[in-house]
Amino acid sequence: MKIRVDPDRCQGHARCYALAPELFSVDDYGQSSVIGDGNVPAELEEKARLAIANCPESAIEELAG
Amino acid sequence: MARATAPVRDWSQDFDVLDPGYIEDPFRIWDDLRESCPIAHTERRGGAWMLTRYADVVAAAHDVERFSSLEVGVINNGAQREPEEDPAAQYGLPPISADPPLHTWTRRIILPWFSHKRVAGYEAMTRDLCRSHIDGFIDAGQADAAVDYAQQIPVRVIASILGVPESLSDTFTGWVRDMLEFADDPERNLRGQEGIGSYLIAEIERRKVDPGDDLISELLHTSHEGAPLPEGLVLGMAALVMIAGIDTTWSSIGSSLWHLATHPDDAARLVAEPELMPSAVEELLRAYSPVTMARVVTTDTKFRGCPMHEGDKLLMNFPAANRDPEVFERAEEVVLDRRINRHVAFGSGIHRCAGSNLARMELTVALEEWLRRIPTFRPAEGAELAWAGGQVRGPRILPVVFP
Numbered sequence: 001m002k003i004r005v006d007p008d009r010c011q012g013h014a015r016c017y018a019l020a021p022e023l024f025s026v027d028d029y030g031q032s033s034v035i036g037d038g039n040v041p042a043e044l045e046e047k048a049r050l051a052i053a054n055c056p057e058s059a060i061e062e063l064a065g
Numbered sequence: 066m067a068r069a070t071a072p073v074r075d076w077s078q079d080f081d082v083l084d085p086g087y088i089e090d091p092f093r094i095w096d097d098l099r100e101s102c103p104i105a106h107t108e109r110r111g112g113a114w115m116l117t118r119y120a121d122v123v124a125a126a127h128d129v130e131r132f133s134s135l136e137v138g139v140i141n142n143g144a145q146r147e148p149e150e151d152p153a154a155q156y157g158l159p160p161i162s163a164d165p166p167l168h169t170w171t172r173r174i175i176l177p178w179f180s181h182k183r184v185a186g187y188e189a190m191t192r193d194l195c196r197s198h199i200d201g202f203i204d205a206g207q208a209d210a211a212v213d214y215a216q217q218i219p220v221r222v223i224a225s226i227l228g229v230p231e232s233l234s235d236t237f238t239g240w241v242r243d244m245l246e247f248a249d250d251p252e253r254n255l256r257g258q259e260g261i262g263s264y265l266i267a268e269i270e271r272r273k274v275d276p277g278d279d280l281i282s283e284l285l286h287t288s289h290e291g292a293p294l295p296e297g298l299v300l301g302m303a304a305l306v307m308i309a310g311i312d313t314t315w316s317s318i319g320s321s322l323w324h325l326a327t328h329p330d331d332a333a334r335l336v337a338e339p340e341l342m343p344s345a346v347e348e349l350l351r352a353y354s355p356v357t358m359a360r361v362v363t364t365d366t367k368f369r370g371c372p373m374h375e376g377d378k379l380l381m382n383f384p385a386a387n388r389d390p391e392v393f394e395r396a397e398e399v400v401l402d403r404r405i406n407r408h409v410a411f412g413s414g415i416h417r418c419a420g421s422n423l424a425r426m427e428l429t430v431a432l433e434e435w436l437r438r439i440p441t442f443r444p445a446e447g448a449e450l451a452w453a454g455g456q457v458r459g460p461r462i463l464p465v466v467f468p
Contacts, residue, residue, distance in 0.1 A: 011417040014181065018343060018425075028177040030417075053405045056413060 001040040002063040003048055005032045009059035016051040016060060023048055038063065070109065077102035081109050082139065082357070082380070083249055088454025092397065095385035104371045110249065111141030113359070113378035114371065119389040119409070121369060122381045125360065126413040131368070132360035132379055133164050134416060139359040139378050139456065140248035156298045158305035161416065168415065171302060174287055174294075175419050178226060178280055178306075184422040187222055191427055194221050195434035203438055203467075207445060210326070210435075211463035215318035218431055222423070223310040227303060228279025229268060236260070241311045246453045246461075265303050269296060280306060306420075313355050314424045316459020318431045320353035321346075324399060325436075326444050326465050331401055336440045339433070345401040346429050351408035352399045354384040357456045358412065383409050384458065442467040 005016070005024070012030020016023070022044055026032050040048045052060045073084045076094050081087065087094055095117050098105050103118040116122045125132050135157065157163060160172035177183065198217050202208040220234045229237075243257025268281055276282040284299040294302075325332040335345055362377040373379070387408045390396040411418035418424065444450070448464035 011414060012176070012421075013411065013417055014422060015347075017181070026181055028180045028182070029173060030176055030180070030422075050404065054407055056407050056409055056411075 001045050001048060002038045003034055003040055004038050004061055004063060005034055006059045006061060007031060009057045011057050013056050015054045015056065019054060020044065020047040020051045023051065077105045079109065080105050080107045080115055082455050088452050092388065095388060099385065099389060104369055110139065111378065113139050113380055114373060115380040115382055117382050117385040119386040119392040122383060122386040123409060123413045125379060125381050129164060129415060131363055131366055133363050134162055134360060135164065136361040136378065137162050137359050138248060139380050156301040158301045159298065161305055161309060170289055172419060175302060179420045179423050181422055184426050187423065188426055188430060190225060191218065191222055191430045192434060194218055195431055199434060199438050206468045207464065207466045209463060210322040210465045211319045211460045215315050215322060218318060219314040219427055220311045222427060223307060226280050227306060228277045228281060237307060238311060241308050244308060245312050245457050246455065248455060261304050261307060265300050269299060310420055312457050314427050316355035316457055317350060317353065317424065317428050319460040319463055321349040321428060321432055322435065323460050323463055324349060324353065326442055329441065329443065331399060332441065334401060336436050341401050342429060342433065344403060346425060347406045347408065348399055348401055348403050350410040351387045351406055354387050354410035355457050355459050357382050357384060383412060439467045
């Protein structure tokens with residue numbers, strides 16, 4: 001599983017960071033990004049899906065393998 | 066709280082967000098409107114449209130071209146200050162009352178003050194505040210959860226951020242209530258505006274000779290495109306932090322305590338399963354979202370088939386959107402462990418509440434500390450509750466007992 005945060009859609013709600021701090025970081029302006037290269041370890045896939053489903057801006061995308 | 070008006074008979078064509086019945090129980094009204102007339106209209110208080118469906122509210126919030134933030138209040142009370150009396154008039158309260166580009170760069174100045182890192186730094190102070198206020202009433206076995214607790218927390222955190230004395234908390238609270246809750250009363254509304262304006266102007270003057278490490282001092286030392294920020298802009302931004310940071314979060318803490326007082330099973334579950342707190346906080350924010358924001362229509366246009374005209378007001382009812390059954394299963398229920406919760410209590414799009422990290426921390430800490438000391442409590446029998454409504458909804462009198 002590979003994911004990315006669309007920087008144009010992200011508005012800094014920080015729900016992803018709250019739900020999966022292992023996967024996302026947030027800067028001083030609220031902008032979220034995926035830590036590392038976007039590849040999600042198998043044991044964190046459920047958390048990644050939860051973050052995708054809870055983003056109020058639908059800013060997190062699952063990239064096609 | 067609001068001045069009496071004629072009772073509302075037809076919510077779809079004659080709504081009034083200050084109607085006493087709406088303030089006390091807006092939930093069925095929203096449910097009816099979402100089904101029968103999801104874009105309601107009124108001629109009252111200057112006229113406005115009101116969106117109640119999630120999809121419509123989110124679409125309008127993202128449509129910053131057609132729906133401007135230059136007016137975010139819907140109550141027109143006819144009061145107007147002379148421009149020379151009101152140095153912030155030129156700028157409003159940016160970034161909340163601004164459109165791009167002013168919105169974009171003023172927001173970037175404000176945001177770091179409410180980043181995760183900064184908010185983590187305010188947590189210990191918030192926890193101490195909660196504890197000392199609980200110490201003040203716990204032996205009595207009763208308290209007003211709104212006045213003695215919820216109302217006391219956010220104002221003090223905001224005072225610390227602005228570098229103004231905590232001892233003036235009640236004064237700040239009074240001014241903010243005048244502005245937001247008594248928006249229909251020109252006299253009180255002006256009193257609030259003038260109170261905050263003249264107080265902050267004096268604070269700005271003081272910091273020119275004796276700067277500190279507070280937000281106002283930093284704004285005075287901030288430049289944009291090579292020039293220092295105009296003082297009217299500093300004033301507007303500082304006023305926004307005070308106005309938006311007090312009434313809203315206090316309302317959320319109060320509504321959440323009201324829910325737990327009236328739903329002892331939920332209170333008991335949160336005490337037994339403290340790991341539910343993060344999802345419970347999101348759920349309480351969803352179910353009791355305090356804030357409804359307005360926009361002004363910039364051009365004659367049609368929105369979902371409704372003919373809107375330049376200058377019309379549009380209410381984005383975030384609280385109603387958050388109870389839309391199209392988006393939320395069991396929308397009318399509080400489900401403390403709700404897994405999927407894409408609520409828009411903090412808005413949607415470029416105006417997402419800049420203080421949302423702070424509000425979440427304050428609500429979490431206030432509930433944790435309350436439940437740790439007062440795990441079981443209920444509304445005092447026969448006591449009168451009072452809610453504030455309009456564009457910020459929350460309990461203002463909430464007597465509870467914990468014998």
